[in-house]
Amino acid sequence: MAAPRRDTRGIVDAAELFARVDFRRREPAEPLRPYLEHYWLIDWELTQPYASHVVPHPSVNIVFQRFEGQEPFAEVSGIGLELFTQKLEGRGRVCGIQFRPGGFRPFAPGHPVSDWTGRRVRFDDSPALYPGTDPAAILDPDEEDVRVAALDTFLLSLAPRPDPQADLAMALVDRIRSDRTIRRVADFARAEGMSVRLLQRLFAAYVGVGPKWVILRYRIHEALEHAQSEEKVDWATLATTLGYADQAHLIRDFTTTVGVPPTTYAQGLH
CATH class of the missing domain: 2.60.40 (Immunoglobulin-like)
Structure with a gap:
């Protein structure tokens, strides 16, 4: 870094x-x-x-x-x-x-x-x-x-020791954060040469939440950042870009997480 x-x-x-x-x-x-x-x-x-x-x-x-x-x-x-x-x-x-x-x-x-x-x-x-x-x-x-x-x-003073599993977990989450094409846990596990169960166990032990949760959370972070920008957001296009099946799914996840729909949130800021 x-x-x-x-x-x-x-x-x-x-x-x-x-x-x-x-x-x-x-x-x-x-x-x-x-x-x-x-x-x-x-x-x-x-x-x-x-x-x-x-x-x-x-x-x-x-x-x-x-x-x-x-x-x-x-x-x-x-x-x-x-x-x-x-x-x-x-x-x-x-x-x-x-x-x-x-x-x-x-x-x-x-x-x-x-x-x-x-x-x-x-x-x-x-x-x-x-x-x-x-x-x-x-x-x-x-x-x-x-x-x-x-x-x-x-x-x-805590003297952390090298841990290859921690290194692997960090690399996998970085991949999810930076690659928008990662949308399904099964596909991601297969691409990494792992079973879904092994991937989930690694995330529980080293990340603290499952890979599906991480994928969804980074989507909401990106949607939130778009909502805070000065530019008008095409939510249907953004939903597609972030891998949602449709705009309604993005709105539902955003509202559940932030507490208000994305358009209401953006209007309140601007």
Whole structure:
């Protein structure tokens, strides 16, 4: 990875979020780059409460958080199956680690990644989870570079070991993300020389969700990004491009995930 990605995929009303908070992505230390998408850092100071919304990626995150009036804490945030909403108010800070899909398992080798799916587990609620980690050591420094270095130190201390299965899972998800022609799990498994059952077991153990879920989620991310663009979207054409049988299927999936139909969402933004 040459640099953190710059797209806004998954962020609902990204322009509004960026107007309310200071959001940055940072690159991890070189030994960590095979496993991570990026670090994401947010600081805010708000006079009125604001709720951010994200359509989660098929990624596990470790998140260090400080909200005004609360003690700092850290948690493992497994892949979210629903729209994620976070209320922000007052002052606060978040330092997040977004793993590549398939990249978290080497940092928690004792459990299949599906064990974390749909869950948010605080370090202090699970004493065996990264014992001795002090969230304040990562959140307190005023200098951003110092916080990034602290994230590097935390992850490097876990000494992830090379895992060919993790490498395979990451490569397969990258293929799904970049190749729009991948639409059916059976066809994808056959092209990769695997049985559907073996592919599903690999994804459960290393990604946390099945390949069909990943295919559908990346479709919605792309549709969401189109809806946020300034250009008028031909939803029927986009549905075909994304591999849907028809426009109605795209609208149904978008509405189920985001909460409103794509045309309503786009009109609300523009």
